Amino acid sequence: MMHDGGGHVVRLRGVGKEFGAGRVVALDDVTFDVPSGQLLVLIGLSGSGKSTLLRHLNGLQRPTRGDVEVLGVDVVRARGAALRALRRDVGFIFQGFNLVGRLTCLENVLAGALGRLRLPRYGVLTYSRALRREALEQLDRVGLADRPFQRADTLSGGQQQRVAIARALLQRPRLVVADEPVASLDPESSAQVMDVLFRVCAEDHLTVVCSLHQVELALGYAHRVVGLRDGRQVLDRDARALSSAQAMTVYQRLGADPAEVTGRVLATAGNAGSA
Amino acid sequence: MLAVLTAVSVREVGLSGGALVEGIGDIRRLVARMLPPALPELGTSLDLLLETVSIALLGTTLALALSLPLAFLAARNTSPHPAAYGAARAVITAARAIPDLVFALVFVRALGLGALPGVLALGLHSVGMLGKLFADAIEETDRGAREAAASTGAGRLQVITSSVLPQIVPSVVGLFLYRFDINVRLSTVLGFVGAGGIGQQLRATLGNLRYPEAMGTVALIFVLIVGVEVLSVAVRRTLLADEGAGVRDGSVLAFLGRRGRRRQAQVPPTEVAGAIRPPWTVERRWKAAYGVALLAALAMSMGGTGVNPLQVVAAVPDIWGVVQRFWPPDFSSGTDLLIDGMVETVAIGIAATFIGTVLSVPIAFLAAGNIAPARWVYVAARTVIVVVRSIPELILAVVFVAAVGLGPFPGTLALGIGTIGFMAKLLSDALEELPQGPRDALDAVGATRMQQTATAVVPQVTPTLVGQTLYMLDINIRSSVVLGIVGAGGIGFLLVQSIRTLAFERTAAVLLLVFAVVYLVEHLSAWLRRQLI
Incomplete structure (x- = not known):
């Protein structure tokens, strides 16, 4: 599923976000594009603005300044039906899974179809057979076809995140945004979830923007790595040309001035990865 | 100050030793006529x-x-x-x-x-x-x-x-x-x-x-x-x-x-592959x-x-x-009636809470599994609580009015007894949850059962008791508003009268006064609870 002639799926221009009337600067002048089909990983410390940035991509948050364009839609100004139409095209994976624990896996996955449906739904049986079958197929793709009617809160964390991935897939998205998808999981489940996530996204030729804590994990999966520090872009490189040590500079407390860090990283980085 | 307020209220509703004996006599006679x-x-x-x-x-x-x-x-x-x-x-x-x-x-x-x-x-x-x-x-x-x-x-x-x-x-x-x-x-x-x-x-x-x-x-x-x-x-x-x-x-x-x-969450058995209907x-x-x-x-x-x-x-x-037709509220006529009614309602609430507390405390101790002297005492006390809880206060009030006649006295008695159902229940639950340690310590010292209760249990449960009494006061004043509807005293009488005569502006006035007082009492009792506990 290619985007309008294979152009940029995400276009960020000078995005700034302040909370509490300028007291806290979460994002500061972030500018980059994500071409179609790219697998971009955001790295950075907690509080560096990764989540905030991702939440701008489907309008869960709006910038204080700058432009956010996703799939050709001006997210900053989109409201109502236009915003919902955009959200339908953006599958969002949350750190905390955000499933409804009381509901079955299948019903949680079916929520991914809400953007396509007009009326409110309550209960698996209010969705058409075709949709239920489609939801079951997505569950199958994440390896959970054997338990569609198990309550979501009885699953392990890794399984819950896979249900959430299936929910995002049912949206038939063009862009997948994943906010620390494995931060609350043990290493083994983490690897499993990451494998599933990147396998299905590759199968569907989806563009992915994913934030991660773990540099090794990031380098293993990403086409391109962008580093944030105190809300500023301090790294933007092709993943193949990036060593783990270089990536780690994002996490080091070098000096007080982010600009200095930017200088060092970019000096070693060479051409930023527009693949 | 609370004691003075209680004493004044008790007098206001006509509750005295003599009246109580007489009233209970009346009720007994009525009950006797009801039996079998x-x-x-x-x-x-x-x-x-x-x-x-x-x-x-x-x-x-x-x-x-x-x-x-x-x-x-x-x-x-x-x-x-x-x-x-x-x-x-x-x-x-x-x-x-x-x-x-x-x-x-x-x-x-x-x-x-x-x-x-x-x-x-x-x-x-x-x-x-x-x-x-x-x-x-x-x-x-x-x-x-x-x-x-x-x-x-x-x-x-x-x-x-x-x-x-x-x-x-x-x-x-x-x-x-x-x-x-x-x-x-x-x-x-x-x-x-x-x-x-x-x-x-x-x-x-x-x-x-x-x-x-x-x-x-x-x-x-x-x-x-x-x-x-x-x-x-x-x-x-x-x-x-x-x-x-x-x-x-x-x-x-x-x-x-x-x-x-809490049952262990059920994991359904392996489902039929490809099922899209919930099993x-x-x-x-x-x-x-x-x-x-x-x-x-x-x-x-x-x-x-x-x-x-x-x-x-x-x-x-x-x-x-x-x-x-409730608007505008009519405060013009019979302001003293309104105030008298409200005072009586509050007095009923206070007096009923007093009676209720006096009755609840001993019952609560007997109904606490860890304090009751014998199993049968425990069962009997719990039964009393359940029975009282299952008879609405207003039904009691109706019966008492039939026995004693109209007025605040039967209302107070009904609310007071009704208080047991709530208060003795909560208090005995609180008693059962007290830690056993302090009593064991006194047991080791060689104290009798009564001494253990007095020294180790009562101080521990006093804050709960004070809190619940104030809470009950709040509830009882609300409840006493409607007693007058069945002739058991207080401002409820004015409510019935105004509604029966279609003087809804007057009803609105009574209700507004009630809201104000109930609101005041609620905040006062919450404030007192914070001060005392």
Whole structure:
């Protein structure tokens, strides 16, 4: 599923976000594009603005300044039906899974179809057979076809995140945004979830923007790595040309001035990865 | 200061040693004339009991239908606009502040005698509790799940039905059953003001001095209430067994004193591959069975009482007509009557709390498993509590008025005894939860049982006792407002009088005064609790 002639799926221009009337600067002048089909990983410390940035991509948050364009839609100004139409095209994976624990896996996955449906739904049986079958197929793709009617809160964390991935897939998205998808999981489940996530996204030729804590994990999966520090872009490189040590500079407390860090990283980085 | 206030109140309601002895003598004589109880005409009684339950069920269902949408407007996280939030909260508070009997009196006047005003009265008054607690439940839902639904491109209504509603369903079911339980108690009294149910029969038998039959009716009411409570607890247990986290056991539901055992969440057996219909697990069968039973009960209730949704809708213009006549409130005439009535109401509340506390403390100690001297004492004390709890205070008040005559004295006695059901229960539960250590220490010192209790238990439970007494005071002053409706003293008399004479502006004035006082007392008692504990 290619985007309008294979152009940029995400276009960020000078995005700034302040909370509490300028007291806290979460994002500061972030500018980059994500071409179609790219697998971009955001790295950075907690509080560096990764989540905030991702939440701008489907309008869960709006910038204080700058432009956010996703799939050709001006997210900053989109409201109502236009915003919902955009959200339908953006599958969002949350750190905390955000499933409804009381509901079955299948019903949680079916929520991914809400953007396509007009009326409110309550209960698996209010969705058409075709949709239920489609939801079951997505569950199958994440390896959970054997338990569609198990309550979501009885699953392990890794399984819950896979249900959430299936929910995002049912949206038939063009862009997948994943906010620390494995931060609350043990290493083994983490690897499993990451494998599933990147396998299905590759199968569907989806563009992915994913934030991660773990540099090794990031380098293993990403086409391109962008580093944030105190809300500023301090790294933007092709993943193949990036060593783990270089990536780690994002996490080091070098000096007080982010600009200095930017200088060092970019000096070693060479051409930023527009693949 | 509290002691002085209590003494003044006790005098105000005419409660003295002599009066108490005399009053209790009167009640004993009345009870003697009531014994042995005679069953009133069984067919009629059963019809009326059925009508009582039907009114409660329809009223609770109406309240559910009104409260749910209102709650979404009154919850910060789902309300579309601050103005809608404020308005919804105001409606809920008003519904709670107006006693169900006042609603019933007004509706009987507006719509005529029968079950319909009873259903409407319970339905509207219950919105005060259900709306508030549903809104609280909505505000406690997980924000992440809402965000996830919104991120799929779902609209506002879709987000609510797909992510908020499923999260609050256990609370809704639990609270519906709990409120139904309360409404059955309330609807036994509705007949006194002509709003249907078994209350009519109690009123008629007492009025005609057919005391044995009146006693029989009270016994039937008791059986009904116990039966409904057992049923609702059983339903709650099967339906909410695996929802431990969803039902806030610490709050209202704990009142029933039985905690649903938490079953291990069921993992269904490996399912048929490719199944896209939910399997018929045991749980799902129970849910379906209860759903069908509820629908059948609703249909029967509508058939039996002749109340249907269309009628409720058709009543709206009439109700609106009456509501408009409440404005402007008329404070002009008989201001001293108003103030006297209010003072008497507050005095009844204080005196009843005093009597109730004096009676509750010993019973509570005997009903605490870790303190009761013998198993049979424990069982007997718990039985007393359960029995008292199962007789609505207003039914007691009616019987006492018949024995002693009109006035605040029977009302005080009824509320005082009614206090036991609540207070002794909570206090004995608190006693049972006290740590055993301090008593063991005194046991080791060689103290007697009484000494252990006095030195190790009483100091530990004193803060609880003080807190509960103040809480009961708050509740009892609210309850004493309606006592006057059955002739048991206080400002309720003015309410009945003004409604009967269609002087609704006057009713509004009385209600506003009541709101002000109840509000004041609530905050005062909360403030005192903070100071003392």
